[in-house]
Amino acid sequence: MPSRLTLTLDTNRKLEKIAILPNALPYADLVKLAAQKMKIKKVKSVKIHRAHDGKEVVDDEESLALTGRDCSLIVSISDILPVISKPKTKSPPPESSTPITILAKETSLDTLALTQLHQTASLPSMYQAVALPDLHPGQTHPIGCTFVTNSIVYPDLIGGDIGCGMAVFRLDRISSDMVDGKKSERIASRMVGVEGPWGDKEKRKEVMREVGLEEVGEEWGEYLGTIGGGNHFAEVQVVERVVDVEAAERIGVKEDLAYLLVHSGSRGLGQQILQIHKSPTGLSTSSPEFDQYLKAHNQALAFAHLNRTLIAHKILSTLTPCDTSAPTTAPSPPPGTTKLIDIWHNNVEPKQFSDGVERWIHRKGAAPSDKGPIVIPGSRGTFSYIVLPTGDQESNAFSLSHGAGRTLSRSKAHHILPTKHPSASTLRKTDLGSTVICDDKQLLYEEHPDAYKDVDVVVRDLEELGVCRVVAVLRPVVTYKMRVD
Incomplete structure (x- = not known):
């Protein structure tokens, strides 16, 4: 037909x-x-x-x-x-009246991503746009950037994975010696049973009720405690080095302990919310439609926060014999852990600026720099950085990089990387000696370090521009993507 x-x-x-x-x-x-x-x-x-x-x-x-x-x-x-007609030179990105800050010195920025940045900055009610060094193209709007508006919120700028973010847990009962070095494969072999939802149906209903997510629908409980696909992961780490001893002590970073980094979001819930409230022209912040979107958006944030905590519960239960079942009160970090960081990098929130005006910050792949320390991971097999924001942060829209940023699209990674790495099995061991748990061959290529920018350069750019300073560097031991149990 x-x-x-x-x-x-x-x-x-x-x-x-x-x-x-x-x-x-x-x-x-x-x-x-x-x-x-x-x-x-x-x-x-x-x-x-x-x-x-x-x-x-x-x-x-x-x-x-x-x-x-x-x-x-x-x-x-x-x-x-x-196809380029005359002249054969690249056209510059379209002009925008919105002030645009580019926070990149050594890191190269993709031409398409810059074009998307300028096009998005031209939307009505835009006040400020910031391109971070991990900027890369999205489907319509770029990733690794922040947009500030006056009276309109654009759900499309945040995207479907509302609440996607990262949490860092210090594992107080697991020393670095217990997981480091040649022990990575042994640790990886124990990380079984991580797939699938956390707990049983009744436990999931109870925990959703405790954090006010009854209206979301109990069917979404099936996704609680799941990492998801794409670039989401969980990673056991150790401290490679401490750069700022005083700040590390204040944050709670201890060199002799292991850590768990969890990168996940609201799973399909955020996408459902986006489809319901999708609006290319944006939502007036004085409209009932905006109030409805913001309520659903905040529920997705709470869901993502809960999801990361329950992922930590599941993974820790594979590493230690201690009881890591959920507490009877509102969910807290697993027993024997201390949560050091938990931030969203896909969200919208109000912020009062120095001129006294409240504006709306849209973050799409950008970490908030007004809530204390953040973590900037690379890809699997590269270091992660714990940093502290410096300066007033208003010039960079209270945002920092959320990671390294892609240099190869997923389709391009499939086209190029198998030639460079013919055997996918070799990708399960990294140059840093860490182990990658990933039973999806395509994902191994899509998320290979070669598909990403150099996170060391990304962080160095931010430091040299005076918007953050490094506190500690974490090295991966085991990166969990997905496993066919």
């Missing part, structure tokens, strides 16, 4: 092309068709997303499923070279 495809470019939604498919097309032919219709040459790879849900079309099965129904597809040009 024929199908009608509407193709648009992610950087120019007004550029629209129609294609009629009389027959099913495999993925490779669909890519060629998209490139031909969009007049794109020198194709290396093309990312194509279904417009109605944002899901990427990545293989024959998904491309063939498009046949027989009308469908809108978004073609990403982040991995391709567009």
Whole structure:
């Protein structure tokens, strides 16, 4: 059965092309068709997303499923070279009247990400935009940035993983000697049973009730205590070095203990909220629609916070024989641990600026710098940095980098990295000697350090620009992505 495809470019939604498919097309032919219709040459790879849900079309099965129904597809040009008419030089990013701060000295910033940054900064009610050194392209809006508005909030800027963030737990009953060095594989072998939800159905209902999440729906309890896919992970770490002894002592960093870093979010809950409240023109902060979105948004934040805590409960139960079942009162860190950091890097919140005006800070892959220390991890097999913000932070919209930032899209990682690393099994051991638990071959390539910027340079940029200082450096021992138990 024929199908009608509407193709648009992610950087120019007004550029629209129609294609009629009389027959099913495999993925490779669909890519060629998209490139031909969009007049794109020198194709290396093309990312194509279904417009109605944002899901990427990545293989024959998904491309063939498009046949027989009308469908809108978004073609990403982040991995391709567009046809350039005269002159043959790259066009500068569009001008924006919004002040834009670029916090990058040595770190290179992707041209598409900068274009998306300027386009987003041109939206109504924008007051300030900040590009952090981990800036990289998103589907429509960039990641690794912060936008400040006066009277409009844009749910689309925060995205679907509302509440995604990172928590650091000090493992007070596990010394660094117990996990470090050649013990990483032994520790990894014990981390079994981490997949699947935490507790039973009744326990999940109880714990959701204790933190005020009854309205969310008990079906979301099935996702509590789960890490999720993509770049989410949990990592056992040890202190590589302490840079600021006094600050480390104040924060609670101790060199002789192990640590657990958890990076996860609200799972599918945030995406559901985005689809309900999605608004390219934004929501007036004086409207009932905004109040409804903010309530749902804050529930997703609470869910993500609870999720990270319960992940810690599950992982610690595999490492120690102590009782790590949830307490009867509102969830707290597992017994025998101290939570040092727990921040969101996908959220919107009000903030009063020095001129006395309250504005709205949108963070998309940006850590808050007005809530104490933060952690900036790289990718698996690289160091993580605990840093303290310095200066007034208003010039950088009270935000710092949340990680290293991608240099290769997922599709490009699949195209390039298997040639460099033919055996996926070798990716389960890193250059730092740590062990990676990941039973998904594709994810091993997608999340390889080669697909990311150098986190050491990212942090150095922030330090040299005077917006933070390093307190301690953590080294990975075991990185948990996913396991088929």
